[in-house]
Amino acid sequence: MEAQLYNQLLNDHTPMLRTFAYRFTRDNEEVDDLMQDTMIKAIKNYGQFKEGTNIKAWLFTILRNTFINEYRRNTRKNALITTEKEISSAHLSQSATSNAGEANFAMADIQKALASIPEHYRIPFVKYFEGYKYEEIAVELNIPIGTVKTRIHMARQILQKKLKPYRSAV
Known part of the structure; x- marks a missing residue:
C-alpha cells in the first residue's frame, strides 16, 4: 500500500478513533495525547500493516493497547509515590493509638x-x-x-x- 493512501486511511478513521478514545479517558486533553500516541505508532508500524486487512480494527487495537499500557505505567508510578506525611513515624503512631479501640x-x-x-x-x-x-x-x-x-x-x-x-x- 502506498504511503499516501495509508495516510488518507488514517485521516479517514480519526473521528471514530477519537470517539473511541474519549470512552476510555473521558478527558479531551488525554484524548489528544492518546490519539497522538496512536497515530505515531500507526505511522511507525506502517510496514506491518497488511493491505486488505481491516485497518479500522488494526487502529482500534493500537489505540486500546496504547491506553492499557499507559494506564498500567501510571498505576505502577502512582503506587511507588508516597508523601512524607504518609510515612512519618509521628503520623503512624498517632494513627495506631487512636484507632486501637475502634x-x-x-x-x-x-x-x-x-x-x-x-x-x-x-x-x-x-x-x-x-x-x-x-x-x-x-x-x-x-x-x-x-x-x-x-x-x-x-x-x-x-x-x-x-x-x-x-x-x-x-
Whole structure:
C-alpha cells in the first residue's frame, strides 16, 4: 500500500478513533495525547500493516493497547509515590493509638459477619483471603473454578451488607 493512501486511511478513521478514545479517558486533553500516541505508532508500524486487512480494527487495537499500557505505567508510578506525611513515624503512631479501640470493635464485627456466612461461601472466601488462587481452591474443594468465583463473590456481597456501617466511616 502506498504511503499516501495509508495516510488518507488514517485521516479517514480519526473521528471514530477519537470517539473511541474519549470512552476510555473521558478527558479531551488525554484524548489528544492518546490519539497522538496512536497515530505515531500507526505511522511507525506502517510496514506491518497488511493491505486488505481491516485497518479500522488494526487502529482500534493500537489505540486500546496504547491506553492499557499507559494506564498500567501510571498505576505502577502512582503506587511507588508516597508523601512524607504518609510515612512519618509521628503520623503512624498517632494513627495506631487512636484507632486501637475502634480496630478491636471492627475486628469483632468482621469475625461475627464472617461466622454468619454460609459455610459453602465462607470456606472459599477465607482461602482466597489467605492468598490461595482460584484454581488452588477449586482443586482443594473439588468444585469448578466458576463455582469458586461465584461463592467468593457472594461472600463479599454478604459481608458488604453486614459491614455497611463501616463503609461510610472510611
